[in-house]
Amino acid sequence: MKPFRNEPYNDFNNPKIRRKMEKALAQVEYEFGKEYDLVIGGKRVKCEKKLYSYNPAKKDEVIGIFQKADEQIAEQTMQAALKAFETWRYTPATVRANYLFKIANIMRRRRFELNSWMVLETSKNWLEADADTAEAIDFCDYYGHEVLRYDRGPKLLQLKDERDEQRYIPLGVGIVIPPWNFPLAILTGMTTASFACGNTVILKPSSDSPAIAAKFMEMVEEAKVPVGVVNFMTGSGALAGDYLVRHPKTRFIAFTGSKSVGLHIIEHAAKTVPGQIWIKRVVAEMGGKDLIIVDSEANIDSAVTDARVSAFGFQGQKCSACSRLILDEKIYDKFMKKLIPTVEAITVGPPKDHGNYMGAVINESAYKSMLEYIEIGKSEGKLVCGGKPAEGNGWFIRPTVFTDIGPKTRIFQEEIFGPVLAVTRARNFEHAIELANDSEYGLTGAVYTKNRQKIEKAKNEVFVGNLYINRKCTGAMVAAHPFGGFNMSGTDSKAGGPDYLGLFTQAKAIAEYVAARKTKKPAKKRRG
Numbered sequence: 001m002k003p004f005r006n007e008p009y010n011d012f013n014n015p016k017i018r019r020k021m022e023k024a025l026a027q028v029e030y031e032f033g034k035e036y037d038l039v040i041g042g043k044r045v046k047c048e049k050k051l052y053s054y055n056p057a058k059k060d061e062v063i064g065i066f067q068k069a070d071e072q073i074a075e076q077t078m079q080a081a082l083k084a085f086e087t088w089r090y091t092p093a094t095v096r097a098n099y100l101f102k103i104a105n106i107m108r109r110r111r112f113e114l115n116s117w118m119v120l121e122t123s124k125n126w127l128e129a130d131a132d133t134a135e136a137i138d139f140c141d142y143y144g145h146e147v148l149r150y151d152r153g154p155k156l157l158q159l160k161d162e163r164d165e166q167r168y169i170p171l172g173v174g175i176v177i178p179p180w181n182f183p184l185a186i187l188t189g190m191t192t193a194s195f196a197c198g199n200t201v202i203l204k205p206s207s208d209s210p211a212i213a214a215k216f217m218e219m220v221e222e223a224k225v226p227v228g229v230v231n232f233m234t235g236s237g238a239l240a241g242d243y244l245v246r247h248p249k250t251r252f253i254a255f256t257g258s259k260s261v262g263l264h265i266i267e268h269a270a271k272t273v274p275g276q277i278w279i280k281r282v283v284a285e286m287g288g289k290d291l292i293i294v295d296s297e298a299n300i301d302s303a304v305t306d307a308r309v310s311a312f313g314f315q316g317q318k319c320s321a322c323s324r325l326i327l328d329e330k331i332y333d334k335f336m337k338k339l340i341p342t343v344e345a346i347t348v349g350p351p352k353d354h355g356n357y358m359g360a361v362i363n364e365s366a367y368k369s370m371l372e373y374i375e376i377g378k379s380e381g382k383l384v385c386g387g388k389p390a391e392g393n394g395w396f397i398r399p400t401v402f403t404d405i406g407p408k409t410r411i412f413q414e415e416i417f418g419p420v421l422a423v424t425r426a427r428n429f430e431h432a433i434e435l436a437n438d439s440e441y442g443l444t445g446a447v448y449t450k451n452r453q454k455i456e457k458a459k460n461e462v463f464v465g466n467l468y469i470n471r472k473c474t475g476a477m478v479a480a481h482p483f484g485g486f487n488m489s490g491t492d493s494k495a496g497g498p499d500y501l502g503l504f505t506q507a508k509a510i511a512e513y514v515a516a517r518k519t520k521k522p523a524k525k526r527r528g
Helices: 015-030 071-088 093-109 111-122 126-152 185-196 210-222 237-246 259-269 300-316 332-344 364-380 429-436 452-461 500-504
Strands: 034-036 038-040 043-045 050-055 058-067 162-170 173-177 200-203 230-232 250-256 281-285 290-294 322-328 382-385 400-403 420-426 444-448 466-469 505-513
Touching (some): 015 111, 050 111, 050 210, 058 210, 071 173, 071 230, 071 237, 093 111, 093 185, 111 126, 126 185, 126 500, 173 237, 185 210, 210 230, 237 250, 237 259, 250 500, 281 500, 300 332, 364 420, 420 429, 500 505
Parallel strands (some): 034 058, 200 230, 290 322, 290 444
Antiparallel strands (some): 038 043, 162 505, 382 400
């Protein structure tokens, strides 16, 4: 077997690659308006109520029509997953891993199509969409390798006359609730990790990106994963989702999304109900208020380039996006003089056009929230860039920068999840770390400095799950940057790392006595 390697990105400056993407976009648009069924135990199911997915960059354009499951449908889905678990749990690890490798290869073949769905349904630009697909492929390949490693078990001390081993066995039925902002990569990672370990899955995607989830389900079926191992259920999170979180047969929930929803899931999963014989496990990633520190001894040009990408890539809608820029006061003015022109040069519009760097925010609710935070920012600091909608029939907002932001302000402390950057002065490097750690979140951060002592200090003291030195705070790579944060950023579950599959298994230690038992010979009887 070949060792794991990260999937390379496409170069859209290559005319041949560009034409493939343009062709795929046209083919995907041709599929708009199609209705998608639920997939429960391999059967197609329709519901009376429907939900619609819209193009954020063309807000009246329907991407697809989806079923709106209720509690009765959720129960049917649970029963299908329970039935499939009876046999899937005993499927050899090599077979389970091979399904992941098959899905990875199908994704490679359908890559431009998958990219196009993300461009049109979630308004990612071409490169962001391609990176999402590449990460999804990486998760399949990496977890395929990892499940084989877990199957071998750890090396244990062997006691005399014993054979000692530890096996990792599946948990049961899991509810996978992925986000819309990495609609293929995170969905793929949580789902494949779950069923690769021998569990069965109820996949409940975000209502903002159900078409991409439906395409993933097509690939699961194309790979001939046994029916019922992955069940596809769209619908309201408040109804069907809550019902399944509280269900006594739910063994675990894998969630990525907002802090409020994540804490709601954790609270409800913690309550035992009649018929429940285990403690439900929750794997949660809940966002961040991520930072970049630029020291007085940093490479300013490199930090400017990376701050722009980190803050405004995919409209700032990454849980890892930089929303707090902390600058040493010695280089503050110089840095901002370089940064602002690069932000003002960002093109905003439908990402179907390769020339647009930023697309739309995901929906009307997000759009209104961004504008509200921009008004808050105007009262808390100085608006130096953006601060208003961009033209077009979509949820477009100009990249926005506020300077002179205090550490206790709302836009410094609260997760905004959009193209709004708060810039703060630090007296020195120690003060910058103090500002960085002044947050209820702890997901990602980047530190720019050439000083080795300061680098080591940052490694020890900046309290985030993913710390980057002299590089951007977004773009974690599977197997190289296991991803997950501290505090209100989640359970530090480290997706794409060597510990991750352990969250979807339980360890069983087995000791077998193997030495031949010695028996005493009966004593000879004396004569007389």
